[in-house]
Amino acid sequence: MRIGVLGATGPAGRGLAARLADNGFEVLAGSRDPAKSARVVAELQDRWGRRVAGIRPVANHAACDADVVIVAVQADAALATARYFADQLVGRIVVSMANNLVRRGTEFNAVLPPHGSIAKEMQALLWRSKVCTAFHLVPAAEFVDLSLKMASDVVACGDDDGARRTLMELIAAIPDLRAFDGGSLENAVGMETFAAVLLTINLRHKVRASLRLGGIP
């Protein structure tokens, strides 16, 4: 399966690109500036060698030419980026991982658009694509250090059952990352706002917690 990552030069996008390539996926690492993407991919390949040989640096528009396209751009640019590439994304599975957060003192809060979540807003913009969400609570640092065992659980949401299943298979293909079905995009707001809670906990308790569900054999 070919995966496109828009904004693969940031910590989250490059980490995901590295993990996916390490697990046999073909990854198109996108950027607004292909030279920047080339630099980032070269850094990853210097560090991890053949493990990440499957990553190709491209411009964002070329990264849309994939079965699954992950929008990993800066959170407040996620909707504008989706709108810009709407035509190239027709019929594809598009994954939002955006947590649009604002820090107020020692607390983070989610900034939600009119449709209730970034994911719902994205689906409204990309009405010819299958928008799903995942990865909101996985720290970028956990993805990018391939010597670390993944320790997070990932909840996938999406209105299209087939798209959500495909995304869960992709998540589960990464060793030690457990995939859970969180239902339709109605529930994406829960992940986007919980990200604000989790970051507040991390800030106030001086920890780096992520999501791990208990009670599951």
Ligand SMILES: NC(=O)c1ccc[n+]([C@@H]2O[C@H](COP(=O)([O-])OP(=O)(O)OC[C@H]3O[C@@H](n4cnc5c(N)ncnc54)[C@H](OP(=O)(O)O)[C@@H]3O)[C@@H](O)[C@H]2O)c1
């Ligand atoms: N960091 C984490 O631990 C983490 C965890 C879970 C979820 N997330 C989510 O994952 C996404 C990426 O996080 P990040 O920390 O990697 O973000 P980031 O470093 O702030 O930005 C990622 C990339 O977005 C692109 N970008 C910046 N401004 C843009 C604009 N105005 N229009 C289009 N592209 C723009 C840049 O790539 P180019 O300059 O190469 O185009 C940048 O390298 C966010 O939505 C975040 O909420 C992050």
